[in-house]
Amino acid sequence: MTAGAAPQPARSARLLPSVGVLTGRALRIYRRTPQLLILRIVQSVAFLLIFRYVFGGAIVAGTMRYVDFMASGLLTVGIMFATIGTALGVAEDHVGGLFDRLRSLPMPRSAVLAGRVLADLAMTVAVLVPTIAVAFAVGMRVHTGWVAALGALGLLVLFGLAFVWIFVAVGLLAGSVQAAQGISFIVMPVSFASSAFVPTASMPGWLRAFTEHQPVTVVVNAVRTLTQGAPAEALLGHGSGYYVTRALIWIIALVVVFAGLAITRYRSR
Amino acid sequence: MPLMIEAVGLRRSFGKVVALDGLDVRLESGQVAAILGPNGAGKTTFLRMISTLVRPDGGMLRVCGLDVAAEPVRVRRLIGLAGQHATVEPALTGRENLQMIARLFGQDRRTARASAEETLERLRLGEAGDRLVRGYSGGMRRRLDLGASLVGRPRVLLLDEPTTGLDPQSRIELWDTIRALAADGTDVLLTTQYLEEADRLATTILIIDHGQVIASGTAKELKSRAGRDIVEIHVRDREDLDAAVRALTRIGAEKPAVDRGSLMVSVAVDSGPERLREALHEVSELGVHVEDVALRRPTLDEVFLSLTGSTPATEPRGGEPRPPGSAAGVAPETASRSVR
Numbered sequence: 106m107t108a109g110a111a112p113q114p115a116r117s118a119r120l121l122p123s124v125g126v127l128t129g130r131a132l133r134i135y136r137r138t139p140q141l142l143i144l145r146i147v148q149s150v151a152f153l154l155i156f157r158y159v160f161g162g163a164i165v166a167g168t169m170r171y172v173d174f175m176a177s178g179l180l181t182v183g184i185m186f187a188t189i190g191t192a193l194g195v196a197e198d199h200v201g202g203l204f205d206r207l208r209s210l211p212m213p214r215s216a217v218l219a220g221r222v223l224a225d226l227a228m229t230v231a232v233l234v235p236t237i238a239v240a241f242a243v244g245m246r247v248h249t250g251w252v253a254a255l256g257a258l259g260l261l262v263l264f265g266l267a268f269v270w271i272f273v274a275v276g277l278l279a280g281s282v283q284a285a286q287g288i289s290f291i292v293m294p295v296s297f298a299s300s301a302f303v304p305t306a307s308m309p310g311w312l313r314a315f316t317e318h319q320p321v322t323v324v325v326n327a328v329r330t331l332t333q334g335a336p337a338e339a340l341l342g343h344g345s346g347y348y349v350t351r352a353l354i355w356i357i358a359l360v361v362v363f364a365g366l367a368i369t370r371y372r373s374r
Numbered sequence: 375m376p377l378m379i380e381a382v383g384l385r386r387s388f389g390k391v392v393a394l395d396g397l398d399v400r401l402e403s404g405q406v407a408a409i410l411g412p413n414g415a416g417k418t419t420f421l422r423m424i425s426t427l428v429r430p431d432g433g434m435l436r437v438c439g440l441d442v443a444a445e446p447v448r449v450r451r452l453i454g455l456a457g458q459h460a461t462v463e464p465a466l467t468g469r470e471n472l473q474m475i476a477r478l479f480g481q482d483r484r485t486a487r488a489s490a491e492e493t494l495e496r497l498r499l500g501e502a503g504d505r506l507v508r509g510y511s512g513g514m515r516r517r518l519d520l521g522a523s524l525v526g527r528p529r530v531l532l533l534d535e536p537t538t539g540l541d542p543q544s545r546i547e548l549w550d551t552i553r554a555l556a557a558d559g560t561d562v563l564l565t566t567q568y569l570e571e572a573d574r575l576a577t578t579i580l581i582i583d584h585g586q587v588i589a590s591g592t593a594k595e596l597k598s599r600a601g602r603d604i605v606e607i608h609v610r611d612r613e614d615l616d617a618a619v620r621a622l623t624r625i626g627a628e629k630p631a632v633d634r635g636s637l638m639v640s641v642a643v644d645s646g647p648e649r650l651r652e653a654l655h656e657v658s659e660l661g662v663h664v665e666d667v668a669l670r671r672p673t674l675d676e677v678f679l680s681l682t683g684s685t686p687a688t689e690p691r692g693g694e695p696r697p698p699g700s701a702a703g704v705a706p707e708t709a710s711r712s713v714r
């Protein structure tokens with residue numbers, strides 16, 4: 106090799122192979138650190154069991170069995186908690202300089218965030234599936250059909266996608282890993298101030314104005330009406346069509362806003 | 375052959391902080407060039423600008439003749455960046471880390487495998503290649519990080535403080551690697567806070583401060599540009615130190631520097647031999663017991679000091695100014711790092 110004669114790549118890396126490489130990288134890292142996934146599953150399942158057996162006896166959910174009421178809520182909230190790790194991972198890559206290296210490579214810049222989102226969404230599904238199994242084991246039942254149940258599952262995955270994007274944006278905007286972690290705890294109040302664990306009827310009016318319309322409630326109620334049918338509709342006051350439409354609007358809005366924020370931040374220089 | 379780097383009037387501010395303030399650079403290709411500057415001088419910003427990560431507010435920047443603003447994608451095909459922090463993934467093996475970067479450089483699977491293998495060999499990581507990076511030493515990580523910037527076979531290698539945090543042995547090994555790469559025809563631009571490093575590795579040295587180039591040239595040129603010889607006097611007794619300072623103040627072109635630990639006073643002078651004679655005369659008038667005297671060319675530390683009015687950090691992240699009385703070039707830890 107002489108000066109200037111170094112072989113040069115004939116072309117830049119293309120989008121799909123790059124996304125594949127980066128998704129594969131993230132998944133391989135998760136496979137090598139199984140404690141991450143195990144911890145998230147344990148957390149998700151423990152939460153479910155606590156509400157089933159510790160609080161469950163003391164909470165009345167109108168005409169519904171509490172186990173049927175809370176399962177939809179805990180699966181939804183479980184997804185939010187399962188995606189917190191995304192904020193940490195993204196903040197580490199951002200602050201630690203990995204994104205600098207990747208952005209200096211001749212490949213489509215969109216591949217980096219796309220790879221991260223796909224891998225983390227896969228992780229979220231990997232938490233969701235065993236949690237659903239445990240929910241069935243402790244008594245949750247679907248009282249509609251399998252089409253509606255699959256619809257509910259799809260909605261949960263889409264909700265996971267929205268939250269992965271939210272936490273990608275948090276990771277990029279937080280400025281440090283600690284800040285990203287701190288901000289992520291917003292999922293605590295947001296999940297409690299919803300219909301996930303208790304019916305909203307007992308809450309004061311000013312709080313209900315928030316809880317009844319915020320995305321967690323809307324998604325939880327959509328899953329509830331899709332899986333429980335009539336008793337849920339009677340308790341919540343609306344049919345599945347009402348909640349599913351609103352849930353989809355929320356999910357799309359969240360993805361547009363937070364993916365937009367994340368991509369803008371990632372591309373800014 | 376186009377220039378490796380050509381910058382004219384580069385500017386960039388972050389809010390109120392001016393990181394680059396009209397930077398002008400011309401670097402021929404076929405060499406190792408070093409950017410030397412204190413903390414916050416703008417070294418990283420300049421390297422990130424070349425890497426298309428930071429947009430200039432104004433000015434022109436070309437890499438191998440390609441305009442960075444107009445053709446960022448083509449520029450990315452030419453460069454390999456190793457940032458200030460090693461960014462290799464601990465949960466992957468060295469080989470996997472390199473293969474990933476090679477793939478993202480546009481290489482197909484088979485080529486990527488071959489490039490990774492070749493790079494591991496070149497960095498003497500062949501045996502560790504299939505171990506998780508988690509178990510690597512700091513020096514191995516740094517080498518692998520260099521490998522990641524190499525695996526795409528870039529024409530211009532950009533290294534931001536490549537030897538920061540390495541022990542002396544690993545540092546020398548990394549220097550050898552960088553020299554070998556340059557000998558193979560890769561252009562290298564590196565930043566450093568170590569004068570010795572610039573002196574040992576680089577053909578051209580750029581000294582930057584407050585976002586501007588304040589001097590450039592070979593190490594030799596820079597030393598002779600600073601021009602002045604240094605008169606150094608070691609005294610035998612601590613009590614004589616102040617008298618020696620008084621004597622050297624009289625003959626020096628600048629304020630003398632005092633190292634109380636090794637009982638030494640040094641000062642830059644305009645015409646060496648004459649001033650040396652005067653200095654000896656002055657100190658013997660004052661009855662100072664002289665242990666040793668020397669007349670020497672300035673070290674790069676002293677060049678740096680006279681150009682910037684500050685000293686480069688001796689520890690990578692230690693940006694605090696040195697305590698008075700331990701000026702550059704004579705403080706023991708600096709002295710051990712500078713080339714006389």
Ligand SMILES: Nc1ncnc2c1ncn2[C@@H]1O[C@H](COP(=O)(O)OP(=O)(O)OP(=O)(O)O)[C@@H](O)[C@H]1O
Nearest residue numbers: 388391392393411412413414415416417418419420
């Ligand atoms: N992204 C940024 N946001 C705000 N300020 C920045 C940013 N990047 C650099 N700066 C500021 O610009 C100036 C130059 O920084 P730069 O990192 O280029 O210095 P440096 O010479 O690499 O320093 P060091 O030796 O500490 O690495 C500093 O004052 C720094 O605080």
Ligand SMILES: [Mg+2]
Nearest residue numbers: 417418419458
């Ligand atoms: Mg820097």
